[in-house]
Amino acid sequence: MSTLSISSLLQRASIDDHEEVLRSCDAALTKSKSDLQAQHLKVVALLKLDRYEDCLRVFEDGGDNLKKKAALEYGYALYKSGSPDSALDVVSGLVDDRGARHLEAQATYRAEKFFRTAELYQGLARDSSVVNEEQDLRINTWATDAQLQWKGQPEAVRHTRPTRDDLEAFETVYNAACLSIAKGEFDQAGMLLKRAKELCRTSEDLSPEDRDAELLPIAVQQLYVLICQGRSEEAKSILEEISVKDIPELSTRRIxxxxxxxxxxxxxxxxxxxxxxxxxxxxTNNDKLFDYQSNTITGNLHAVDLLVHKYDGIIRSTSKALSRAPYPSTEASTNLLSVYNVAAHAKGETGTSALKAILSAVDRRPKDLGLVLTAVQLYVNLGNTTSAITTLEKSLQLLEESISEQDKETRFNPGLLSVLIALYKREGRKIQIRIELAKAAAFWREQAAQPASLLRSAGASLLHSSVASDSAQAAELFKSLYQKTPDDLFAVAGYVASHAAIDFSQVEAQAKYLPTVDDLISDVDVVSLEAAGISPSSSTTAAAAAAIAGARKQPASGKERTVKRIRKSRLPKDYDPSKTADPERWIPIRDRSTYRPRGRKGKQRAAERTQGGPVNEKLEETTPAAQSQPQKPQGGGANSKKKKKGKR
Structure with a gap:
């Protein structure tokens, strides 16, 4: 078939003619294997038929010419075959191609490069000339924000609450609910999921089969929210709506x-x-779990393996995976393997018994963060925070002394530092907290990718220090943060606070943008706070306790003290209430003022005990010599007396 006949065929073809187009292309390629247009039409038909592996084989047979002519189709085939990174290499070179930008956004989303995905969708949203894209972009941007939140990048999330337009489509509402789940706002997520289910059921654009397929993921997500909220009875009612075997996607079915x-x-x-x-x-392929989902599922599988005592199997599988993983690693998946590996070695033991096995493993792999953090957690559970700090500090010291840049980056990982700082806070080590944050800030300021949350925390901590070098470092940190994010009030406040003492004229303009104290406390109802009861400070509590104690010791003014009645059985027989008791009755007799010794020896002893009395010089001279003279050793039965005379 000639190229002209193929073109005429395509002009008459409808969307259901992909098989016929494929047969025509095959007929043309049997005559000329190098027919570039027939090859191009064939890969398009295969993509329409979801035959992605066959499509890639055509590209390999067609060579570089076909890959260059149909670069977008080649990238899409790679993306759908589960190779998003390879797809990115292809489509990133296509300039001024809106379709390539959409494909790049999908590929970066699948490759879990969500920050880049957000940038791409933001750029596509600026061009409003393309019709029928607004709703798709809204749905995809909400999904990207949910993934950013799960990935631990909340500062990059652009959405806060869904608008009126967002609440009109069930896809947008569902993605907004996913973002609320990632934030831990389960009440908000529950309401949004109910709204999404209602919109999906009443949608006129879906066939009954499509409607049922869309409702299943919503029900699965509702079940997750109810489990997290502990609402078991409502969760049981949702179970009736879920038929796991009917979920088409394997990833969703697994969840x-x-x-x-x-x-x-x-x-x-x-x-x-x-x-x-x-x-x-x-x-498999493009239907894979994301990292945070895979970590949860893998953790559950290993946990149930421990419950059925498959210790050897866990040790073999995790050891094999750890041998291929980087060391040290901050990846959750890698550290999770270490946790279950050492749990299998502990064989169900807990507490001190498990700690022995874990510490032995830490000695062998001191940079394995999964092992180290497990030991830290056990120490904390046992109430031994000091040992937890020591264990973590040893590993961090090894990382800091390493010549590897990767080790140093691991040493100052924000998540790892947050654990150390939390332990320091438990013991009130404020100086160590400031030192650690200062070291981390100095390291990250020299790196291209800087964690803003860590720099903010470091700046706030150093700002409260009385050391001049700390104040100078805080000023530099907040100046850098302010230059990067001038709209961030936290950065503005830190910039003003750190520079006001140095030169207020530098920050006078920025200080005007900060809210006044009156505005900050305008909505505070002092009367209601006093009525509800305000928790006093520790010093106030101590003063109040002292005042109460004093009030108990002394009677209130104008009132007589109540005399405690003494039972007669406790009084002496010769007790006379009209006589005043001797105040020295509790003092030993020889120590009373009325005591008078009797006899020569008694008077002599009293004189010797009297402070400031006459000194016996003879006694003073002889006593030390007697004390210093060594005693003469005596044998058994020996004495100074003469033996009695007896019969010999």
């Missing part, structure tokens, strides 16, 4: 099976739980 199994309480029988969690096979 659904996990949540349904936990909600049904199969943990009572660990072997039944083990069987249920292993029923769904792993997803």
């Amino acid at each position: 659904g099976q996990n949540n349904v199994t936990i909600a049904r309480g199969a943990a009572a029988n660990p072997y039944a739980l083990y069987k249920a969690l292993h029923e769904v096979p792993d997803s």
Whole structure:
């Protein structure tokens, strides 16, 4: 078939003619294998038929010419085949191609490069000339923000609350609910999921089959929210709506099976739980779990392996995976393997017994953060915060002394530092907190990617220091933060506070943008606070306690002290209430003022005990010599007396 006949065929073809287009292209390629247009049309038809592996084979046979002519189609085939990084290499070179930007956004989303995804969608949203894209962009940007929150990058999240337009489509509402879940706002997420379910059921754009398919993920997410809220009765009603086997995507089916199994309480029988969690096979290609989802599922699988005593299997599988993983690593998936590996070595032991096995493993792999943090957690559970700090500090010291840049970056990882600082706070080590934050800030300021949250915390801590060098470093930090984010009130406040003492004229303009004290306390109802009761400070509490103690010791003015009545059985027989008791009756007789010794020896002893009395010089001279003279050793039965005469 000639190129002209193929073009005429495409002009008459409808969207359901992909198989016919494919047959025509194959017929043309049997005559000329190098027909570039036929090859291009064939890969398009294969993409329409979701035959991505076959499409990639055509590209390999067609060579570089076909890959260059159909670069967008080649990138899409790579993306759908589960190779998002390879797809990015292809489409990133396509300039001024809106379709390539959409594909790049999808590929970066699948590769979990969500910050870049957000930038791409923001750039696409600026160009409003393209019709019928606004709703798709709104849906995708909400999904990206949810992933950024899960990934631990909340500062990059652009959405806060859904607008009126966002609440009109169930896809947008569902993604907004996912963002609320990532933030831990389960009440808000529950309301949004109910709204999404209602919109999906009443949608006129969905067929009954599509509607059922869309409702299943919403129900699975509702189940997760109810489990987190501890609302078991409502969770049971949601279980009736979920048929795990009917979920088409393997990733969603795996999550659904996990949540349904936990909600049904199969943990009572660990072997039944083990069987249920292993029923769904792993997803492949582009239908994979994201890292945070995979970590949770993997953790549950290893936990149930421990419950059924598969210790050797866990040790083998985790050891093999750890041998291929970087060391040290801050990846959650890698550190999770270390945790379950050492748990299998401990064989169900807890407390001090488990700690012995873990510390032995830490000695062998002192830079394994999963092992170190497990030991730290056990120490904290045992109430030994000092040993937890010592264990963590040893590993951090090894990382700091390393010549590897990767080790140094691990040493100042914000998450790892937050654990150390939390331990310092438990023991009130404020100076160590300031030192650690200062060192971390100095390191990260020299790096291209700087964690803003850590720099903010470091600046706030150094700002409260009375050391001049700390104040200077805080000023530099807040100046840098202010220059990067001039709209951030925290950065503005820190910049003003750190520079006001140095030269207020430098920050006088910025200080005007800060809210006044009156504005900050305008909504504070002092009367209601006093009525509700204000918790006093420790010094106030101590003063109040002293005042109460004093009030108990002395009677109130104008009132007579109540005399305590003494029972007669406790009084002496010769007790006379009209006589005043001797105030020295509790003092030994020889120490009373009325005591008079009797006899020569008694008077002599009294004179010797009298402070300031006459000194016996003869006694003073002889006593030391007597004390210093060594005693003469005596044998058994020996004495100074003469032996009595007896019969010989």
